[in-house]
Amino acid sequence: TQLLEQSPQFLSIQEGENLTVYCNSSSVFSSLQWYRQEPGEGPVLLVTVVTGGEVKKLKRLTFQFGDARKDSSLHITAAQPGDTGLYLCAGGENSGGSNYKLTFGKGTLLTVNP
Amino acid sequence: GAVVSQHPSWVICKSGTSVKIECRSLDFQATTMFWYRQFPKQSLMLMATSNEGSKATYEQGVEKDKFLINHASLTLSTLTVTSAHPEDSSFYICSVSSGEDTQYFGPGTRLTVL
Numbered sequence: 001t002q003l004l005e006q007s008p009q010f011l012s013i014q015e016g017e018n019l020t021v022y023c024n025s026s027s028v029f030s031s032l033q034w035y036r037q038e039p040g041e042g043p044v045l046l047v048t049v050v051t052g053g054e055v056k057k058l059k060r061l062t063f064q065f066g067d068a069r070k071d072s073s074l075h076i077t078a079a080q081p082g083d084t085g086l087y088l089c090a091g092g093e094n095s096g097g098s099n100y101k102l103t104f105g106k107g108t109l110l111t112v113n114p
Numbered sequence: 115g116a117v118v119s120q121h122p123s124w125v126i127c128k129s130g131t132s133v134k135i136e137c138r139s140l141d142f143q144a145t146t147m148f149w150y151r152q153f154p155k156q157s158l159m160l161m162a163t164s165n166e167g168s169k170a171t172y173e174q175g176v177e178k179d180k181f182l183i184n185h186a187s188l189t190l191s192t193l194t195v196t197s198a199h200p201e202d203s204s205f206y207i208c209s210v211s212s213g214e215d216t217q218y219f220g221p222g223t224r225l226t227v228l
Binding site for chain 2: 043
């Protein structure tokens with residue numbers, strides 16, 4: 001099983017600040033996904049990146065997949081209290097046949113203070 | 115994305131009893147479903163992968179006789195925690211997939227074993 005390291009593990013910032021969360025692995029993934037999870041709920045998919053060097057934007061969120069498809073970053077501009085949550089990266093890998101499974105990083109718990 | 119429901123959303127049981135958790139794909143025919151477990155302040159850990167009509171594939175360290183998975187149709191998978199003990203208390207989350215990397219998660223089931 002491949003491992004994903006996320007950093008930082010915890011992040012507490014003021015509203016309006018920018019932040020970047022990193023997701024790194026020594027292995028190559030076929031895709032990388034970012035999820036946001038709120039307490040007591042399941043993760044919600046934010047984005048999937050599949051091509052090395054790919055950059056995707058979702059309003060104030062910018063996602064980048066590394067050229068070698070081993071790492072990814074999530075940048076949030078002008079963070080708002082509604083961005084508070086657990087951000088999880090997950091790497092996709094073929095587990096046999098047509099099945100893919102996800103390996104999750106440990107997550108970054110973001111708190112945006114008003 | 116797919117809409118996934120779980121039932122119950124939370125359950126409290128006595129040690130030694132069995133608990134069944136249902137995962138339903140409401141608008142999507144899920145050939146593959148996944149079951150995850152998440153302990154407090156930790157990430158999601160894959161327990162098993164189930165394909166409709168076949169036996170589940172369990173991750174290393176997960177007891178298949180303790181965590182019984184049935185995926186009898188394209189819209190329903192069940193996880194039964196047999197002879198539950200306090201250490202089985204956790205947040206259990208299912209997801210559905212069409213076989214590609216993207217997974218859609220249910221809202222989770224909080225299990226507390228007394």
